[in-house]
Amino acid sequence: xxxxxxxxxxxxDAPKDEVSLNAQLLIRGGFIDKLTAxxxxxxxxxxxxxxxxxxxxxxxxxxxxxxxxxxPALTPKENWDVTERWDKIDVLFKLKxxxxxxxxxxxxxxxxxxxxxxxxxxxxKDLPVAVYQxxxxxxxxxxxKSGILRGREFNMKDLYSFHANEEDFKSYYEKSKKAYLNxxxxxxxxxxxxxxxxxxxxxxxxxxxxxxxxGEDTIKYCSSCGFAQNxxxxxxxxxxxxxxxxxxxxDEKAIEVGNIFPLKTRFPDAFEFKYIDDKGKQxxxxxxxxxxxxxxxxxxxxxxxxxxxxxxxPEAVAPYKVHLLALGNDDKVMEESAKLYAQLxxxxxxxxxxxxxxxxxxxxxxxxxxxxxxxxxxxxxxxxENQVELKKRSEEKASFVELNKIIDLLK
Amino acid sequence: xxxxxxxxxxxxDAPKDEVSLNAQLLIRGGFIDKLTAxxxxxxxxxxxxxxxxxxxxxxxxxxxxxxxxxxPALTPKENWDVTERWDKIDVLFKLKxxxxxxxxxxxxxxxxxxxxxxxxxxxxKDLPVAVYQxxxxxxxxxxxKSGILRGREFNMKDLYSFHANEEDFKSYYEKSKKAYLNxxxxxxxxxxxxxxxxxxxxxxxxxxxxxxxxGEDTIKYCSSCGFAQNxxxxxxxxxxxxxxxxxxxxDEKAIEVGNIFPLKTRFPDAFEFKYIDDKGKQxxxxxxxxxxxxxxxxxxxxxxxxxxxxxxxPEAVAPYKVHLLALGNDDKVMEESAKLYAQLxxxxxxxxxxxxxxxxxxxxxxxxxxxxxxxxxxxxxxxxENQVELKKRSEEKASFVELNKIIDLLK
Numbered sequence: 081x082x083x084x085x086x087x088x089x090x091x092x093d094a095p096k097d098e099v100s101l102n103a104q105l106l107i108r109g110g111f112i113d114k115l116t117a118x119x120x121x122x123x124x125x126x127x128x129x130x131x132x133x134x135x136x137x138x139x140x141x142x143x144x145x146x147x148x149x150x151x152p153a154l155t156p157k158e159n160w161d162v163t164e165r166w167d168k169i170d171v172l173f174k175l176k177x178x179x180x181x182x183x184x185x186x187x188x189x190x191x192x193x194x195x196x197x198x199x200x201x202x203x204x205k206d207l208p209v210a211v212y213q214x215x216x217x218x219x220x221x222x223x224x225k226s227g228i229l230r231g232r233e234f235n236m237k238d239l240y241s242f243h244a245n246e247e248d249f250k251s252y253y254e255k256s257k258k259a260y261l262n263x264x265x266x267x268x269x270x271x272x273x274x275x276x277x278x279x280x281x282x283x284x285x286x287x288x289x290x291x292x293x294x295g296e297d298t299i300k301y302c303s304s305c306g307f308a309q310n311x312x313x314x315x316x317x318x319x320x321x322x323x324x325x326x327x328x329x330x331d332e333k334a335i336e337v338g339n340i341f342p343l344k345t346r347f348p349d350a351f352e353f354k355y356i357d358d359k360g361k362q363x364x365x366x367x368x369x370x371x372x373x374x375x376x377x378x379x380x381x382x383x384x385x386x387x388x389x390x391x392x393x394p395e396a397v398a399p400y401k402v403h404l405l406a407l408g409n410d411d412k413v414m415e416e417s418a419k420l421y422a423q424l425x426x427x428x429x430x431x432x433x434x435x436x437x438x439x440x441x442x443x444x445x446x447x448x449x450x451x452x453x454x455x456x457x458x459x460x461x462x463x464x465e466n467q468v469e470l471k472k473r474s475e476e477k478a479s480f481v482e483l484n485k486i487i488d489l490l491k
Numbered sequence: 492x493x494x495x496x497x498x499x500x501x502x503x504d505a506p507k508d509e510v511s512l513n514a515q516l517l518i519r520g521g522f523i524d525k526l527t528a529x530x531x532x533x534x535x536x537x538x539x540x541x542x543x544x545x546x547x548x549x550x551x552x553x554x555x556x557x558x559x560x561x562x563p564a565l566t567p568k569e570n571w572d573v574t575e576r577w578d579k580i581d582v583l584f585k586l587k588x589x590x591x592x593x594x595x596x597x598x599x600x601x602x603x604x605x606x607x608x609x610x611x612x613x614x615x616k617d618l619p620v621a622v623y624q625x626x627x628x629x630x631x632x633x634x635x636k637s638g639i640l641r642g643r644e645f646n647m648k649d650l651y652s653f654h655a656n657e658e659d660f661k662s663y664y665e666k667s668k669k670a671y672l673n674x675x676x677x678x679x680x681x682x683x684x685x686x687x688x689x690x691x692x693x694x695x696x697x698x699x700x701x702x703x704x705x706g707e708d709t710i711k712y713c714s715s716c717g718f719a720q721n722x723x724x725x726x727x728x729x730x731x732x733x734x735x736x737x738x739x740x741x742d743e744k745a746i747e748v749g750n751i752f753p754l755k756t757r758f759p760d761a762f763e764f765k766y767i768d769d770k771g772k773q774x775x776x777x778x779x780x781x782x783x784x785x786x787x788x789x790x791x792x793x794x795x796x797x798x799x800x801x802x803x804x805p806e807a808v809a810p811y812k813v814h815l816l817a818l819g820n821d822d823k824v825m826e827e828s829a830k831l832y833a834q835l836x837x838x839x840x841x842x843x844x845x846x847x848x849x850x851x852x853x854x855x856x857x858x859x860x861x862x863x864x865x866x867x868x869x870x871x872x873x874x875x876e877n878q879v880e881l882k883k884r885s886e887e888k889a890s891f892v893e894l895n896k897i898i899d900l901l902k
Contacts, residue, residue, distance in 0.1 A: 087558045087620055088611055113607055115563055116592075121607060122561040124622075130561075147498045150533040150541075152526055153564065153627060154584075154596075154644045173565075175586035175596075177631050177643070181527075185565075185586075185596075196524055196532060200499055209498055211535075216564060216627075220588050232588070233565045 081124075081400065082421075083434040086110075088123045090446045101294060102379035103227025105391050109449050111399075118224025118232035125450070126378070128399035130235065133374040134214050136266045136396065137237045140259040144252070146212040146239050151192045153216065157182035159191040163350045171219040173232075185218035190347045190369065193240045198353040204244050207355060207365070208252065212239035214374065226296065228379040229335065235375035241368045242348070244355065249366040253342065256370050260288055260338055267377060268385060268394025271337055274299050274308040282342040284313075288372075289334035294383045299334045302327040335380045338372035391451030392473050402431040402490060403452040407440045407459040417458045420468070420486070427491050448473070454490060492535075492811065493832075494845040497521075499534045501857045512705060513790035514638025516802050520860050522810075529635025529643035536861070537789070539810035541646065544785040545625050547677050547807065548648045551670040555663070557623040557650050562603045564627065568593035570602040574761045582630040584643075596629035601758045601780060604651045609764040615655050618766060618776070619663065623650035625785065637707065639790040640746065646786040652779045653759070655766065660777040664753065667781050671699055671749055678788060679796060679805025682748055685710050685719040693753040695724075699783075700745035705794045710745045713738040746791045749783035802862030803884050813842040813901060814863040818851045818870040828869045831879070831897070838902050859884070865901060 088110030095114055098104055103120070106112045111126030122130055138148065157174075160166035166184070173185040186192070197209050217236040224232055239256070243249040257273060264271035271288040278284045287310060289299055298311040300318075304327030309316070311331070320329045348354070348365035357363045378397070385392045395401060402424060406417035414435070421433040432452060434443050440459075447455050457469040457478075468486055471478035481489060499521030506525055509515055514531070517523045522537030533541055549559065568585075571577035577595070584596040597603070608620055628647040635643055650667070654660040668684060675682040682699040689695045698721060700710055709722040711729075715738030720727070722742070731740045759765070759776035768774045789808070796803045806812060813835060817828035825846070832844040843863060845854050851870075858866050868880040868889075879897055882889035892900060 085556070087560070087608075087622055091610075110611070113610065115603065115607075116567045116569075119563045119565050119567075121563060121603070124558045124560060127559055127561050145496070147535045148538055149498070149535060150538050152530045152532060152644045154530050154629065156527045156530075158527075170589075173586055173588070175584055177584070178581075178633060192526060192532070196526075197498075199502075199524065200521070211498055218565065222589060233563045 081432050083432055084436045086124065086432070088125065090449055098227065099225055100227030100229065100379075101386070102229060102382040105382050105386055105449070106228065106379075109391060109451070112228065118221060118230070120228055120231060120233075120375075125399040129393070129397050130374055130378055132397045132399075133267055133377050134235070134237070137263055137372060137374060138214065140263050140266075141212050141237065141239055144210065144255050144259045146210045148213065149211045150213050150215060151186065151189050151196070153186045153218065154183045155186050155189075155192055157184065159195065160184055163191055163347060165191065171221060173218050173220045186215070187217055187219045188369075188371075189213070189238055190240070190343070190367075194347040194351045194353055194367070197240070197242055198348075198351055201242065201353070201355055201365070204355055204357050204363075207244040208242060208248055210239060210241040210252070212237060212370075226379070228375045229296075229383070231375065234373055237372045237374060239370040241370070243366045243368075244357070244363065246366055249342065249368055253340065253368055256340055256368070257286065260340070260370075260372065263372065264288060264290070264337065266396050268381060268396065269337060269377070272299070272301070272306070272308050272334075274310055274334075275313065276310040276339065277313050278342065281344040281346055285339055285341040287336050288338040289332075290337050290380055290384060291332045291334045292380075292384055293333050295333035295335045297334045297336055299332045300329050301332045302329055335376075335383060337377055337380050338370075340370045341368065343367040343369055386451070389445070390449035393451045393453060395453045398430075398451070398453050400430040400432040400452050402429055402454045402456060403447050403450065404431050404433045404456045405443045405447060405458065406433070406435055407443065407457055409437055410460055412463060413458055413460055416463055416483070420456070420458065420483070423487050424490065427487050429487070429490050456486065492843050494843055495847045497535065497843070499536065501860055509638070510636055511638035511640065511790075512797070513640060513793040516793050516797055516860070517639065517790075520802060520862070523639065529632060529641070531639055531642060531644075531786075536810040540804070540808050541785055541789055543808045543810075544678060544788050545646070545648070548674055548783060548785060549625065551674045551677075552623050552648065552650055555621065555666050555670045556619075557621045559624065560622045561624050561626060562597065562600050562607070564597045564629065565594045566597050566600075566603055568595065570606065571595055573606075574602055574758060576602065582632060584629050584631045597626070598628055598630045599780075599782075600624070600649055601651070601754070601778075605758040605762045605764055605778070608651070608653055609759075609762055612653065612764070612766055612776070615766055615768050615774075618655040619653060619659055621650060621652040621663070623648055623781075637790070639786045640707070640794075642786065645784055648783045648785060650781040652781070653764075654777045654779075655768070655774065657777055660753065660779055664751065664779055667751055667779075668697065671751070671781075671783065674783065675699060675701070675748065677807050679792060679807065680748060680788070683710070683712070683717070683719050683745075685721055685745075686724065687721040687750065688724050689753065692755040692757055696750055696752040698747050699749040700743075701748050701791055701795060702743045702745045703791075703795055704744050706744035706746040708745045708747055710743045711740050712743045713740055715739075746787075746794060748788055748791050749781075751781045752779065754778040754780055797862070800856070801860035804862045804864060806864045809841075809862070809864050811841040811843040811863050813840055813865045813867060814858050814861065815842050815844045815867045816854045816858060816869065817844070817846055818854065818868055820848055821871050823874060824869055824871055827874055827894070831867070831869065831894075834898050835901065838898050840898075840901050867897065
């Protein structure tokens with residue numbers, strides 16, 4: 081992509097009411113735009129990153145036999161009445177049609193997916209089923225001050241699994257933990273599995289938490305054995321003995337980047353969803369749900385991977401791999417840069433080429449703010465040696481590389 | 492994909508209140524599910540087709556320098572007040588937050604995209620800009636009886652272009668027509684460009700209409716010269732002389748599958764969006780919008796491409812290219828079919844493998860209903876000759892192909 085043609089430029093200041101670090105950096109970089117509190121547009125650079133996260137999530141969900149579907153955002157009141165959650169979920173956005181039909185905007189989709197799956201499952205032979213969607217969800221949050229970590233409209237992957245028995249559910253639940261950890265690792269996040277409130281039906285649910293001083297949650301954590309509970313369900317204090325080992329409990333601030341939840345028969349029962357076993361007997365269906373927010377992950381990645389000058393994208397989720405900077409409005413520099421740009425594109429390297437007529441200072445500071453993993457600088461000075469300067473965004477030191485070797489190095 | 496594992500099966504009868512042909516066939520095939528009037532879920536097979544259409548649209552929009560973004564569905568009332576459309580658009584779904592903030596669900600995004608683009612455009616050097624999104628839109632339609640041709644929630648690609656002058660706009664507008672025709676052609680639709688109401692500011696807008704007896708619109712059409720106007724703006728009657736040539740006007744029923752609209756300065760003016768020209772003078776910004784609904788296209792494709800037995804997907808948008816049927820519960824048949832399935836997948840051929848323990852009758856009728864372009868049958872009879880039976884869904888006649896030649900034929 082030519083930066084001179086890119087829709088969006090970097091912005092000097094984020095909106096004054098934007099207090100979260102992730103939104104400040106993402107807005108200044110032109111990745112997202114704030115429409116109103118808790119509601120953001122994804123601009124070309126930001127959408128590229130969001131899609132890369134979604135694709136990683138998709139691959140890992142497909143790998144555990146998840147089948148992708150897409151349910152509506154407009155969900156009828158009747159479905160929520162069945163589970164008696166219409167009035168219980170306090171963040172449901174509700175609306176009426178001209179004909180007085182009542183809908184909620186999907187904040188979660190148990191009420192839609194359960195009767196949907198019921199339509200296609202009769203016998204034990206039809207189970208297990210795991211379906212997921214990647215879709216925008218809506219929550220009427222009272223406060224929305226965390227940028228894209230907690231929006232009123234946000235992107236979500238929600239998977240729902242249905243099983244013939246508790247044992248099959250448990251085995252899938254463990255498989256999903258591994259898939260989730262793969263996702264975080266691939267996206268450059270170090271997430272810990274944390275026990276959290278299991279609701280009325282289960283002892284625990286499990287959250288995936290990324291430890292960072294900017295987190296909203298507090299985790300009671302033992303670094304010796306990995307014991308970790310959300311402080312909401314944990315009576316231990318910092319310095320207490322770990323209940324599992326010799327270690328000591330420490331408080332860790334953290335961002336929740338996913339959670340998985342055993343729902344037992346709660347929703348299948350509400351929708352009278354049973355199956356017939358191999359002896360012809362009607363049996364309960366056991367259900368789990370598995371949530372991960374690609375937009376929240378994008379915000380978390382920024383909270384974790386940045387420095388004073390801007391974002392430091394992990395390669396797998398960077399909008400482009402390489403930022404190519406042509407310095408100085410010099411014919412030879414522009415010519416060699418354009419040639420290199422074409423070669424990189426031809427080699428399948430995703431590259432943003434800063435071909436703008438701007439100063440070195442502007443280009444360097446924009447490049448740091450945008451945070452692409454590799455920066456290549458072409459200038460009169462580097463060309464005099466038949467070289468380019470190569471610098472990783474995550475490292476201080478630059479090196480010089482022969483012009484004819486740079487493509488192979490970055491392929 | 493193994494059909495035994497596929498989420499969704501074919502369904503004998505579509506819901507009784509579902510009168511549209513596209514929804515009947517798509518529901519019976521397990522492509523979509525009706526949640527409530529005008530609101531559908533996309534199931535694995537249907538979502539694959541929807542995504543293929545979206546990807547074709549995306550490629551053609553990128554080819555005319557459209558940059559993909561994603562704007563929110565929740566749009567604040569303030570933006571609609573600026574253009575005075577809050578009360579004028581009668582299909583806006585409106586809602587309030589707990590804190591009494593008012594939103595509309597995006598039915599169209601001029602009110603969002605115009606102030607967004609304004610933030611990044613100051614000088615003539617920043618123009619033109621063309622941005623688009625592929626996103627669900629919401630319209631509070633009084634009646635929703637046309638399946639996925641006209642939903643309350645539906646998928647939409649909307650592109651908006653901004654230009655320094657009318658001439659540049661016009662040239663882009665013509666380019667967009669070609670891109671749209673490419674899209675239809677690639678999706679197996681023969682769309683005609685039809686003049687339609689241009690609103691207050693322009694003489695005409697342009698619709699893309701697919702002629703079919705099942706269409707909602709009537710087009711006054713001259714097959715000699717291609718003159719075509721929506722009957723809403725045309726006083727001509729069937730049999731009248733064409734105003735452009737010697738031909739005669741004919742009435743054609745048609746489905747609208749896209750429209751493009753010159754918006755002139757309507758929205759830029761409302762948001763005080765101007766630019767500075769090369770002489771330092773403030774100038775008007777000229778705008779166009781370009782809509783195409785991937786979900787509506789999917790419905791249109793079904794309306795046009797079907798027979799008494801089911802859907803006949805054009806190859807570019809079929810959920811899978813090949814339907815592989817193993818007939819008869821015979822070890823050798825299952826073994827050879829599984830081998831062929833693995834070989835097809837390895838060769839990159841998208842294949843749905845009907846490995847279910849069902850009768851030939853069930854498998855053939857399901858296969859016709861699902862409508863994948865190529866059907867391969869493996870049976871004891873074909874294997875006796877070291878062959879498979881190959882049939883195109885769009886043709887009556889099957890042929891026999893050597894087992895070791897089928898992969899190369901379908902690659």
